[in-house]
Amino acid sequence: xxxxxxxxxxxxxxxxxxxxxxxxxxxxxxxxxxxxxxxxxxxxxxxxxxxxxxxxxxxxxxxxxxxxxxxxxxxxxxxxxxxxxxxxxxxxxxxxxxxxxxxxxxx
Amino acid sequence: xxxxxxxxxxxxxxxxxxxxxxxxxxxxxxxxxxxxxxxxxxxxxxxxxxxxxxxxxxxxxxxxxxxxxxxxxxxxxxxxxxxxxxxxxxxxxxxxxxxxxxxxxxxxxxxxxxxxxxxxxxx
Numbered sequence: 001x002x003x004x005x006x007x008x009x010x011x012x013x014x015x016x017x018x019x020x021x022x023x024x025x026x027x028x029x030x031x032x033x034x035x036x037x038x039x040x041x042x043x044x045x046x047x048x049x050x051x052x053x054x055x056x057x058x059x060x061x062x063x064x065x066x067x068x069x070x071x072x073x074x075x076x077x078x079x080x081x082x083x084x085x086x087x088x089x090x091x092x093x094x095x096x097x098x099x100x101x102x103x104x105x106x107x
Numbered sequence: 108x109x110x111x112x113x114x115x116x117x118x119x120x121x122x123x124x125x126x127x128x129x130x131x132x133x134x135x136x137x138x139x140x141x142x143x144x145x146x147x148x149x150x151x152x153x154x155x156x157x158x159x160x161x162x163x164x165x166x167x168x169x170x171x172x173x174x175x176x177x178x179x180x181x182x183x184x185x186x187x188x189x190x191x192x193x194x195x196x197x198x199x200x201x202x203x204x205x206x207x208x209x210x211x212x213x214x215x216x217x218x219x220x221x222x223x224x225x226x227x228x229x230x
Contacts, residue, residue, distance in 0.1 A: 001169075034207075034216035036152075043202055043220035044144075044152065055218065087152055091215045095168040096142075096154040 002026050002090050004099035012107040019075040021102045023088035028068045032092035035064055035073045038101075039084045047086075048073065078104070109133040111203055113221035119228050124191045127224045129203030136184035137161045140206040140213035143177060143188050146223075147199045155201075158186060161210050193228045200225050 003026040013019050023033065031051040036044035046055045048064035051071055061076045075082055083106055088099040114128040143155040156167040158177040165177040176189045186203055201224050204217035
């Protein structure tokens with residue numbers, strides 16, 4: 001199975017900060033990567049698919065990049081509603097796997 | 108609008124069975140595959156597998172074979188997850204999640220999720 005690692009595992013940031021989260025795959029997955037946001041007690045929400053395509057309705061401050069094994073999720077200006085845990089997920093091969101998550105909290 | 112509504116929380120004893128439902132609305136049920144994802148308390152997300160809503164054919168991830176069964180009732184646009192011989196380690200929130208793309212390219216990422224069903228296994 002393809003392993004995904006995320007860094008950092010957690011970060012503290014302030015409103016207005018630029019935040020970058022990295023996801024690394026144990027082998028190449030082309031652009032078959034998605035990013036999700038999950039708030040406590042809620043279901044995950046799809047933000048980005050195909051590594052860089054913004055899901056409909058998701059604010060443009062979210063962006064994704066990368067291909068192969070290294071990927072990045074960037075939040076250009078952190079908003080209060082963005083404090084959450086973020087997961088990457090690969091869909092290049094079975095089983096589909098998720099990264100361990102990155103928790104973004106308030107500094 | 109697309110909605111996935113899951114059945115309510117369950118408290119079960121070890122060895123019992125549970126069946127979680129996921130009722131879809133707002134789209135053609137058989138046009139998108141349905142996935143199941145587990146989240147143990149305080150832990151990350153774990154993909155359990157998916158079911159082809161057109162053919163009913165399930166695919167299970169390793170670790171979810173044997174005691175886990177995905178099924179459908181297309182007449183009521185509902186997917187089911189049944190877990191038998193429950194163990195304490197099955198305690199988790201279980202989510203159904205719709206594939207983001209047409210069933211012809213199923214098994215990608217997940218654009219709509221149910222609200223989650225907490226299954227607690229305790230004696």
